[in-house]
Amino acid sequence: xxxxxxxxxxxxxxxxxxxxxxxxxxxxxxxxxxxxxxxxxxxxxxxxxxxxxxxxxxxxxxxxxxxxxxxxxxxxxxxxxxxxxxxxxxxxxxxxxxxxxxxxxxxxxxxxxxxxxxxxxxxxxxxxxxxxxxxxxxxxxxxxxxxxxxxxxxxxxxxxxxxxxxxxxxxxxxxxxxxxxxxxxxxxxxxxxxxxxxxxxxxxxxxxxxxxxxxxxxxxxxxxxxxxx
Numbered sequence: 219x220x221x222x223x224x225x226x227x228x229x230x231x232x233x234x235x236x237x238x239x240x241x242x243x244x245x246x247x248x249x250x251x252x253x254x255x256x257x258x259x260x261x262x263x264x265x266x267x268x269x270x271x272x273x274x275x276x277x278x279x280x281x282x283x284x285x286x287x288x289x290x291x292x293x294x295x296x297x298x299x300x301x302x303x304x305x306x307x308x309x310x311x312x313x314x315x316x317x318x319x320x321x322x323x324x325x326x327x328x329x330x331x332x333x334x335x336x337x338x339x340x341x342x343x344x345x346x347x348x349x350x351x352x353x354x355x356x357x358x359x360x361x362x363x364x365x366x367x368x369x370x371x372x373x374x375x376x377x378x379x380x381x382x383x384x385x386x387x388x389x390x391x392x393x394x395x396x397x398x399x400x401x402x403x404x405x406x407x408x409x410x411x412x413x414x415x416x417x418x419x420x421x422x423x424x425x426x427x428x429x430x431x432x433x434x435x436x437x438x439x440x441x442x443x444x445x446x447x
Contacts, residue, residue: 220308221248222411223327224285225293229256230314231264232400234275237283239404240311245411249305250280250287251298254316264396271393293317302326309410311403312365321367329410330364330372330417334403336395337429338377339363343370344429348395352440353432358382358391360399362406364417369428373420376406388441 224247226233233250240247264272280287290298293315302310303326310327312319312334324331337347339361351358359379366372380398382391409415432440 220328221305222407223247223249223251223302223305223307223310224313225251225253225310225315225331226313227254227256227316228252228289229261229277231256231261231272231274231396232314234277234279235397235400236311236313236403237280237285239400240407241283243404243408245404245407247285247311249307250285251293251301252287252289253291253293253298256314257316267389268393268396269389271389272396294320294323299323299326309407309416311407313403319365324365324367324417329415332375332403332406332410333363333365333372334399334406335361335363335370336399337361337370338379339370339374340423340425341427342429343427346432347429348391349432349437349440350429352382352391352443353436355443358395360395360402362402363423364420366417371423373417373422375415375420376402376409378402378405382444382447384447386444386447388444391444 288301292298294317307327309329310331312331319331338357338359342351348358357379359377361377362375364372364375380394
């Protein structure tokens with residue numbers, strides 16, 4: 219039996235949106251491994267970026283999916299690693315782990331660990347990629363990829379641009395990106411579930427671009443560009 223395991227955090231904004239989207243695309247997860255509780259810092263960053271355009275979902279709405287859930291101390295810890303060795307998952311979906319996953323963890327999924335990045339890889343690795351994309355007059359989008367020890371550097375499974383409509387402001391774009399990432403991740407999971415692709419048989423990414431957190435002056439320019447759109 220090929221198991222699909224999801225990693226997440228209690229209170230995550232991603233998981234309650236992802237579970238119905240996975241089912242919509244015909245992907246049913248088998249187990250959920252939760253590590254800790256979402257931090258107030260993370261939540262505040264998301265809410266500040268999306269002011270008034272994103273309503274934090276009820277995390278415990280996930281109960282209706284009857285997904286076996288296990289709380290572990292650390293996704294990289296022995297308890298979690300032992301559980302994965304027993305489960306032998308076909309692949310793992312990252313829906314908001316608070317950890318930088320170590321090589322040993324990544325090796326325990328048969329075909330790899332799927333992640334979604336808010337940027338079109340390989341060009342837009344790193345931080346605040348939607349902002350840098352707008353700043354550079356490039357397409358905004360998200361990429362589903364297999365995770366490696368490198369940041370946003372694993373083999374690409376699926377990517378999709380996110381159209382920005384006339385009149386949308388920065389907060390709207392950032393709110394849309396949350397849903398766009400969930401959609402992109404679900405589509406990537408469907409592709410993996412329907413095929414034999416894995417982290418080992420997809421080509422590696424090329425290039426070494428990496429963006430740091432956008433500075434305030436550049437962010438003002440991003441907002442001005444959206445206002446002129």
